[in-house]
Amino acid sequence: MRDLTYIVLIKQVPDMDEVEFDYEEGRVDRSSAPLEPNPFDLNALEEAVKYKEEVGGRVIAISMGPKQAESTLKDAIARGADEGILLHGREFAGSDTWATSLALGKAIDTVGNFDLIFSGEKTVDGDTGQVGPEVAEFLNIPHVAFVSNVTARRENEVEVESESWGATYVKSMTTPGLITVTKDVNDPRLPSFKDKQRARKTDITNWGVEDISIDPDNLGVTGSPTRVANMEVPPPDKRESLLLRENPGNAVNQLLEKLDLGREK
């Protein structure tokens, strides 16, 4: 029996609850917040680890980012991944989703012989959710997006539930393939102290452009089909609020008068 290979795409992102936004300067201060694995990717990782536990194999977490993203890969190892690969180098910086997907796709090609790829629904900083399906297209494999439940795990096939066209579909997909998972799919486990200790000592593989034979012209700002022309940080959408502080009877009465809701009926 062949050992299955699962790949998890994971990104290091700033903790969104802590990021400071400068509304006047229109700037995001990325350094204002601690870094963490993208929360949605933890669901992808958990699903890969569950697959491994049920069917067997190894889980490889792949990330693209600066050297410090090694800590996110170590976090993934503490949570059940067996290996971590970091794509890094200045050529990668500034890549949009197309260039990122190309790089991740090339890295997965370099790993070779994979069975299932797992990715999160989206990242909290990019918000696009398109890297998963783009990687699947690059690798010319099937994918199912927005998977909310994995209903059967088999060696050559996975069965999943996902929403589309206003209905829930149960789909089976033969491997190799890719799924993007939503937060509904599972509750990611927390790593134990021992797991964290072990992960800290694990080496993360670093790959640059030459390791995945990618033309640097296809990467970064030069290689990306899109570019950010400018950026605004709009102030929060506060509203002029009418606060009613009277007893509930009066407050509700006033509210309903303002709203004119159902009163005319």
Next chain:
Amino acid sequence: MSDVMVFAENNGEKVHPVSYELLGKGRELADKLEGELSAALLAGEKLPTEELIYRGADKVYYGIDSSLNEPVETNYKEALLDVISRVNPEVILIGATNFGRSLAPRVAMALDTSLTADCTGLDIDEDKNFIQIRPAFSGNILAHIKSRTSPQLATVRYREFPEARRDEGKKGEVIEMDLSLDGDSSGGIEILKEEHGKKVNLEDAEVVVAGGRGLKKEDDFELIEGLASTLEGKVGASRPLVDDGWIDRAHQVGYSGRRVKPRIYFACGISGQSQHLAGMKDSDIIIAINNDPSAPIFEYANYGIVGDLYEVVPELIRQLEEDH
């Protein structure tokens, strides 16, 4: 000349209303580009085409193939690539539904071209560049994106733009396409089952009544359900309640849940963390009920009742029912 194409998503029974919203915006873009607006209606079953014309399309590229009966992205990708290669539009708009968000990246990657997700603004600048405005960083910033490849793809969420005005006098051309599909491009995907009615459709609701941490125990959700049913609305919840398993995640409103845009949104016992605000701040009218007058939710609400939701919500139900 630069043309604009709208992908008219449908489930074989009807066209998704986001398509009419895209036609409204698409018309505006096509006029600025001095190009044509077309709709690509690709379906598994025969569907009426005239509505797309009434909503602004100059041409409808209409292709039927049995492989399009089910939501299998790779089959749709092949069909759409076929249409794109024959029509050569400069701008392609796709609804950011689950299906659209899953299909668009496959098409963009296959064409090695740009894709901008979840745009909230689209425009053509004085140099005829397509400007795509989209939120990032969990909705905290707006990025203005330009592309350097062609065609340029963008997805737009449902209810982001108003529907195109309907003009029954508008004329247009329907071009029936003989889709050159190999039959099966599904590449390993098989649909085993289709279930309807399982999904809680919060996105379509006119009224959403949501409960948060102000609720003391799971059973008290009945209050929220009671108000929702009095108003013929849907029930929402903030993340902590979902995380505690009080209610299914399908009801979660927020950045990691659903984004809703109802006519009226009731936030009952919800403090107003940015995670939650990201999912409801675009509602027409926001009403907050909270016993803490300093709760941030009041700054985002049109109306706030400072009081105990255990008194205010039953009172609301009582007065609403009395009025009937």
